[in-house]
Amino acid sequence: MKRISRLLSDRLALLSLAVLAAIAAAGMLAPWLAPHPPDEVNMALRYGPWSLHYPLGNDQLGRCVLSRILYGIRPSVLLVLAAVLASVLIGAAVGMAAGYAGGRTDALLMRLCDVMLSFPGYVMTLAVIGVLGVGLQNILLAFILMKWAWFARIVRSSVRQIADADYVRFARTLGTGSLAILFRHILPVCVPELAVVASSSFGSTLLQVSGLSFLGLGIQAPQAEWGMMLSEARQSMFSRPELMLAPGLMIVLTVSAVNFLSDAMQQAVDPQAGSSKRHQPERAEAALIGREVA
């Protein structure tokens, strides 16, 4: 509870949370919120300006930009978030098992990670798409396959370090079980580092999905996706630059909100990060020595 209240007392964190919640809600309620169908072509309104009926204007095929932005939330944000969460969960489980068990389990799991990490990311993605076919789901599956090993490495090195800490040794002398030690003593200390890496990974995955959509390997036209909207707008970048604004700003806004929120979460979880100056150990020590000498 203390951690949640600490998180909620941070205004920037609250704002980021509100922005992300609004984006997620808008994505889920897109069929009701969108003023027009996202793939409704109207060549008469080609490059139409902002208006009451089309608040963000029309694109090169006369489609409603606002509707496409709203429908684009699902593949751009929600599915990417699900893919990042899945790779974090798999990576955390493997990393914790390897770091805590050590020995042969560690060696085996880490060699598996080495194999996964030895493939260049895009080659792996292309291989998965080659086998399973184009489509967003397959791209995200490829991302999960690639990124879990990266998270596993990070978690494993943290766990190795923390498992040797004296407070963990003390818990072991009390007869605390391995699972309790992992979930109560080790995992919470790994979370801040993991949150930072996961949030930066969210941003990069979102941009990579957009890039692959641009190459025609991800979302297929006429479905809406922010990255694809950006790449479509690129054709008229110099004559109609405003078409890049809406999807570009949405990507910046979402990635920034995730990064701010992860920073705030890190501070909320780690008491040292959000430390106040109310207790000064050195001064307290000096006072204690002075008192005892006196």
Place this chain on the structure above:
Amino acid sequence: MLSVEKIAKSYSSNGWRGPGRHLVLKEVSLECRPGECVGIIGASGSGKSTLGRLILGLEQPDAGSVRIDGEELGRRSRRGAVSAVFQDYRSSIHPFFTVRQALQEALGGSRRSGDSKRGSSRKLETALEQVGLDVSYLERYPHELSGGQAQRIGLARALLTGARWIVLDEAVSSLDAPVQVQVLELLREARGTYGTGYLFITHDLEAAAYLCDRIAVLHEGRIIETIETERLGELRTPYARELLDKFRLGHALVPRQHAAITKEERG
């Protein structure tokens, strides 16, 4: 009686000659009576911390056993029998726990201790007072504590487990000299109050002589000599004499109050 019987421990090593085993402890035997303080002194790499970890059950020996009143401890929990205060005060308390949570963990929760919430809270406050800290420290986090305060909390935590013996693994080594004296005083007081036995692992003969009844000198994985603190001057083996000479030199350069040695020098 806590007894270590012919305990041996080795670690695998991968040198350029190929994999091998590095023998750290060679048939070490040691006894510690209830309420007794035994110092285990030796240089870095002599195996003293390994011995501490084996007694605490953090590692398993290759041979030999740790027994309490004749009963082998094996892989069983040491709760209530042996506890520890470690060297690194920075990592000795969970960084996300308040002092209250850290002490509560040692107490074992109300289900284990059978205390009401108020009763266990009172126990925590008493334990803090015993180590010279007031109740305001209960809500502090480890990074808000100094080294001496963290070690005091470490001692309070070990005492709260109700252990009959506490392994003090270089528990004062990383502290400044004045804070070292405070913590050593506190250890003496706690021993007087609770009758807890100590296994004081250190490389500092002066601190060991100040606190311990007996001192065992560990050298290259073997206990080469055990002696009563009052008879420290009668150490025979060359390595132990060398330690004593270094200590005398240090003591001559920086005179400190020291009961055992004063007695020995008088003699």
